[in-house]
Amino acid sequence: MPELPEVETIRRHLEAAVLGRRILAARTHRRDLRRPFPAKLATRITGRRIAALERRAKYLIVRLEGGIALLVHLGMSGRILIGPADARVEPHVHFTLDLDDERRVNLQDPRRFGMVDLVPDDKLAEHPLLRGLGPEPLAPAFNGPALAKMLEGRGTSIKAALMDQRRVAGLGNIYVCEALFRAGISPKRKAGSVTGDRADRLAVAIKTVLADAIDAGGSTLRDHRLPSGELGYFQHHFAVYDHEGEPCPGCDCKTGIKRIVQGGRSTFYCAKRQK
């Protein structure tokens, strides 16, 4: 499910809804997701207040008082929903936090590709899952030259390079396709050939598509929900993603939007407009 805009949307809504609340009870409802839940997780976080909500790439970081943080990844199908603390636990809800205002935070993830870890604040920066991540694309320092440098010498496709979290952090299949369309760059182009003006255009396209998607609450194809249960609606603004066979919104070409497979994932693009 979630790429950077979906995680950022969830982060913002959680910040408004649960910042400062105390965890009265925490429960895991199975022993693992993609990886095991940390040992004694519930015991170690019970009684603590939620001190900050942050995001790095597609990871949500829930800082708790006392110098520890939950590191959460939502995989493909994960959501975080807030509901009443006395409600029945829904199917596929694997982790719950009962708060001091009679509400419950539910982590629901049918495919269980997500994960939760518990990390001391001073160990976060060197955590194995965060250590190797590339730059945040919405940071001011991310620009054409910085992007070109990350892509320098890469023989792989620009599509595959942008999907690689070590190069740019937080992009996934949807927003890579959409950014390449906005920048007029073919997904098949060699990553290392994206330099100069092209890299400038791509950096701007990445920033704007992410910002637009965050403004729209992310994209709900199937699973993504805001913590309130509301849908995101950026899917209505896709130019190419999931639009195989439809006319290209940017030109009058006859072929329309094509779908190819790169690295086992669908890529959508306009062969005329993207070079």
Place this chain on the structure above:
DNA sequence: AACAAGACCTGCATGC
């Protein structure tokens, strides 16, 4: 070292 392919899981749409 870089890159592609396979594995991990469930649910849903499609077609026979």
Place this chain on the structure above:
DNA sequence: TGCATGCAGGTCTTGT
């Protein structure tokens, strides 16, 4: 109706 197939927002591991 039932069953098989393929596909889905991501990463991690394995093999070339």
